[in-house]
Amino acid sequence: xxxxxxxxxxxxxxxxxxxxxxxxxxxxxxxxxxxxxxxxxxxxxxxxxxxxxxxxxxxxxxxxxxxxxxxxxxxxxxxxxxxxxxxxxxxxxxxxxxxxxxxxxxxxxxxxxxxxxxxxxxxxxxxxxxxxxxxxxxxxxxxxxxxxxxxxxxxxxxxxxxxxxxxxxxxxxxxxxxxx
Numbered sequence: 001x002x003x004x005x006x007x008x009x010x011x012x013x014x015x016x017x018x019x020x021x022x023x024x025x026x027x028x029x030x031x032x033x034x035x036x037x038x039x040x041x042x043x044x045x046x047x048x049x050x051x052x053x054x055x056x057x058x059x060x061x062x063x064x065x066x067x068x069x070x071x072x073x074x075x076x077x078x079x080x081x082x083x084x085x086x087x088x089x090x091x092x093x094x095x096x097x098x099x100x101x102x103x104x105x106x107x108x109x110x111x112x113x114x115x116x117x118x119x120x121x122x123x124x125x126x127x128x129x130x131x132x133x134x135x136x137x138x139x140x141x142x143x144x145x146x147x148x149x150x151x152x153x154x155x156x157x158x159x160x161x162x163x164x165x166x167x168x169x170x171x172x173x174x175x176x177x178x179x180x
Contacts, residue, residue: 002029002032003029003030003032003033003036006025006026006029006032006039007025007026007029007036007038007039007042009025010026010029010039010042011042014046023043023046023047026043027043030043034062035062035063035064037063037064037067037068037070037072037073038069040059040060040062040063040069040073041060041069041076043059044056044059044060044080045076048083053080053083054084056080057077057080057081057084060073060076060077060080061077071100071101071104074093074096074097075094075097075106075107075110078090078093078097078110078114081093082117087114087118090114091111091114094107094108094110094111094114095107095111098111098130104134105131105132105134108127108130108131108134109127109148111127111131112124112125112127112128112131112148112149113148115152116148116151119155121152121153121156122156124148124152125149125152125156125158128148128149128152131145132149138168139172140173142172143169143176144169146165146166146169147165147166147169147176147178147179149165150162150163150164150165150166
């Protein structure tokens with residue numbers, strides 16, 4: 001209970017003026033529960049906000065594979081690996097997650113983001129295609145998938161397909177300024 005209380009206070013106080021104090025509370029929480037997934041996430045986010053990506057990654061490595069937060073920790077690890085320019089490790093983490101959770105679109109969408117960020121359009125499109133194939137009937141919250149794939153398709157000079165994705169994103173979220 002104390003670990004959760006420290007974490008709740010750390011989360012409430014987290015901000016630009018109290019980053020060190022918030023991180024100290026996360027550390028107290030982790031002293032009581034060393035592999036506490038939510039505390040690892042908050043701590044890693046705080047470290048990442050300060051540009052300490054390697055330290056954030058090291059903190060996430062302490063996670064327990066049996067923790068319900070393990071998939072979220074793995075997604076964050078992949079993001080940090082990408083920030084540290086460790087593309088093969090980030091790809092492997094995302095592919096492992098995609099295989100482990102065959103109904104989840106997030107690992108493949110993040111893989112698409114990773115490739116798109118490096119202007120590697122063909123693999124980005126393939127990753128977004130696979131992510132979209134997993135969602136079934138799209139809902140409002142899926143508009144970013146179509147928007148991101150639309151960007152990759154446009155950059156790959158596949159304009160008719162890009163336009164269709166932009167239209168699909170607009171249909172899902174008509175007032176989204178990025179799509180407009």
